[in-house]
Amino acid sequence: MPRTREVGTLWIGGPLSWMEQLCLKSFVDKGQKITLFSYEDIPNVPEGVIRRDGREIIDTDDFIKYEQKNSYALFADWFRLHMIHQNPGMIWIDTDVYCHRPMDYDGDYVFGFELPGEQRVNNAVLGMPADSNLLKQMLEFTDDRYSIAPFLPKKRQAEMQKKADKGRPVHISEQPWGVWGPMMVTYYVHKLGLQDKVQPLNAFYPITFRDRTKFMRQASIAEGLITEDTTALHLWASNKRQLGNLHDGLPPKGSYLKKLVREHDIMPALAPIKGRGYTTFDGALIDHLDLKEVTSVADIAGTARSFVLALHHKFDCDIYLVNTNRRAKFKGEDQPWLAPYITFLTENEVDPDRIKVIRSEADLRAVDVLCNLQGFGHRWRTQFLETFLKRCVHSDTRIFMDVRKGSGAFPFLKPFGTNIPIATRxxxxxxxxxxxxxxxPPEVEEDDASWDQIAAGLAGENGWYRPGPNGHSFLFMPRDPDTLVVTFDNLDIAMTKREDRRPWGYSFIEDQGWSMLGVLAGGWTWYREPWVCDQFDDLKASGFFKQFKRVVFYGASMGGYAACAFSPAAPGCDVVAISPQSTVDKSVVPWETRYKVVWDRDFTGPYGDAAEVSKSARRVSILYDPYEPLDAQHAARFIHPNVQHLRAPLLGHRLGSSLNQMGILSPIILGALNGTLTSEEFYRMLRKRRDFPRYQRELFNRAVEKGHTSLAKMLGEFILNQNPNRAVRLGMKALG
Incomplete structure (x- = not known):
């Protein structure tokens, strides 16, 4: 009697692309139980897919791959055999196999011919009895990573034997593609006389490898080849190369792939095809962005449209297309790339009102992400990039660009900031x-005061200013002899994003009459400069902090880390930290994937692990969003009795910005700094988030993601009656 069984698969390589999302979700939607094994967290697995640790099957960190193609298919070839052996009845499917209809085969052998002529057997779909002779022999064969396969061409076998005789056997990773895959399965199926167990071509491979691009042509072409015998349909991940090179990593308009993503409600722009083998595509850049919020992105070369589209759909950001030429001049005519770029965006659900064309230098503005792919420093002369670095960059901007060897771009960029290589080709x-x-920060104009001048003026006769190496500094402004607030800020932000060029909280703290010690970092250093530690040691030893009855350390994100980490300099102080990191030491928090710029810094010592050393404080108030996974994991590391966890759901990493927009940041911080903020008072004020558009959007999205469609529609109608929330409006449109 036919039976529908569980299928299983494996994913190695970070977030899924839309192709894997589509295939996994198709099994869920068609009612076939599917398990995804992995060795790391995958952030975008469709709802309904069962998750299991790959170490249940093979406990290893040795992920062997076909080196010639840079493919983990070799490890997957090995893994699937052990998965079947340890999970009787489970059928393996590759992550590029789509569920056309559930597999309800009665027999335990589930595999199919992949070419006409009924010879070659593919293993993209593979099932067999866990105790079968077929599985036993393949497991034995794969135990030896230097074996010489009897099914390789005789000449190749002879060459490998010669190398083995000389003590240089050929490792499996250097052997031909498929030697543990289709070639091996085909050999043993025929050797054991199991050809009658193999499904015909139409079962899994009605569109063969040779015809694989038909999935990217008009949908009717593929539909004409798929038959009623087709169940698990192989979409061929090899199509990724053409999708990335010719279609911006997205399914082509009108294609069979486009039809499928619509049918299963997959949004390709949020998970574009990012690479294939050694080739990476522009959409992959979104995995290298460490910002939690992006409000604007600009493209100055017209070559980053898949990346820009992904940013827009993920962050709902504005898009600026800079109509400039290779010499950074703004001419009257539009650049040839501009019109097709805009068409591409609008065809992929970008509201035309969110696309701004910059046609003069005067209209340039600072943005959060600046794209310069294949532009200045690559195809065009580097020096003309200076205009955009001066006009489009603030201290939090991330610039993505290509640098050609010999262009002079690296020495040119050195005064502008730090760069991290992503890939080389x-x-x-x-x-x-x-x-x-x-x-x-950009260079200040000659008639502008420098930070040294500003700081000296703020310190006055009774305070003091200590400049240090690499832009770090301490600024003390005495006022109230009883209360001192120590703030941690980034000098870049103070000088480039605040009109008054004051440390964070300067006016707020001045209004309360409190004394202030501003600690400023010269960039994204997490204050891991030995000089900074020396200053806190000196202040502690001199009794500086003891002269005040109450000392409060305050900071957000990087500053939140520092507020906690340096609190041992003033034992018994209070700490207020918004979205802090506990440390960025990869040996302690290997799951922290942000902030690559500081991964090489030393986070050890008495001011190192903030979660541990802050136990000397009187109270540590941690404000964070529990639905921001990394922030929540950092908050969970603060476990000492002096910690007060204050949760602000669905307001994001830049929690301070959200609270400020809601008008409750000042009373919350004031209460925290003066010691009167209780959990009850915090959550009472936080109720205002119910009318906050960002919170409403996140709440709506979570209802949709959880499959609560009716609830999401009711919530969406309620929100849209209050305000024209664009994200919710689009979400309601998608729900139908």
Whole structure:
């Protein structure tokens, strides 16, 4: 009697693309139980897919791959055999196999011919008895990573034998593609006479590898080849290369793939095809962005449209297309790339009102992400990039660009900030490196006061200012002899994003009459500068903090880390930290994937692990969003009795900005700084979030993600009656 069984698969390689999301979700939607094994957290697995740790099957960190193609398919070939052996009845499917209809085969052998002629057996769909001779022999064969397969061409076998005789056997990773895959399965199926167990071509491979691009043509072409015998349909991940090179990593309009993503409610722009083998596509850049919020993105070369589209759909940001030429001049005519770029965006659900064309230098503005792919420093002369670095960059901007060896871009960029290489490729025998730039503040004009001058003026006769290396500094402003507030800020932000060029909270703290010690970092350093530690040691030893009855350390994100980490300099102080990191030491928090710029810093010592050393404080108030996974994991590391966890759901990492927009940041911080803020009072004030558009959007999205469609529609109608929330409006449109 036919039976529908569980299927299983494996994913190695970070977030899923829309193709894997589509295939996994198709099994859920068609009612076939599916388990995804993995060795790391995957952030975008469709709802309904069962998750299991790959170490249940093979406990290893040795993920062997076909080196020639840079593919983990080799490890997957090995893994699937052990999965079937340890999970009797489970059928393996590759992550590029789509559920056309559930597999209800009665027999335990489930695999199919992949080419006409009934010879070659593919293993993209693979099922067999856990105790079968077929599985036993393949497991034995794969135990030896230097074995010489009897099914390889005789000449190749002879060459491998010669190397083995000389003590240089060929490792499996250097052997031909499929040697543990289709070639091996085909050999043993025929050797054991199991050809009658193999499903015909139409079962899984009605569209063969040779015809795989038909999935990207008009939907009717593929539909004409799929038959009633088709169940698990192989979509061929090899199509990713053409999708990335020719279609911006998205399913082509009118194609069979486009039809499928619509049928299963997958949004490709949020998970574009990011790479294939050694080739990476622009959409992959979104995995290298460490910002939690993006309000604007600009493209100055017209070549980053898949990345820009992904940013827009993830962050709902504005898009600026800069109509400039290779010499950074703004001419009257539009650049040739502009019109097709806009068409591409609007065809992929970007509201035209969110697209702004910059046609003059005067209209340039600072943005959160600046795209310069294949532009200045690559195809065009580097020096003309200066205009955009001065006009489009603030201290939090991330710049993505390509640098051609010999262009002079690296020395040119050095005064502007720090860069991190992402990938390197060869073009016409010349190396091109894709980088992300973390900027330093722009040079101030000659008639503008420097920070040294500003700080000295703020300190006055009774205070003091200590400049340190690499832009770090301490500024003390004495007022109330009883209360001192120590704030941690970024000098870049103070000088480039605040009109008054004051440390964070300056006016607020001045209004309360409290004394203030401003500690400023010279960039994104997490204050891991030995000089900073020395200053706190000196202040502690001199009794500086003891002269005050009450000392409060305050900071957000990087500053929140510092407020907690340096609190041992003033034992018994109070700490207020918004969305802090507990540390960025990868050996302690290997799950922290943000802030690559500081991964090489030393986070040890008495001011190192903030979650541990802050136990000397009287009280540590941690404000964070529990639905921001990384922030929540950091907050969970603060476990000492002096910790007060204050949860602000669905308001994001930049929690302070959200609270400020709601008009409750000042009373919350004031209460925290003067010691009167209780949990009850915090949550009472936090009720205002119910009318906050960001909170409403996140709440609506969570209802949709959880499958609570009716609830989401009711909530969406309620929100839209209050305000024209664009994200909710689009979400309601998608719900139908």
């Amino acid at each position: 060869e073009e016409d025998e010349v190396s091109v490196t894709r980088i992300c730039v973390f900027p330093k």
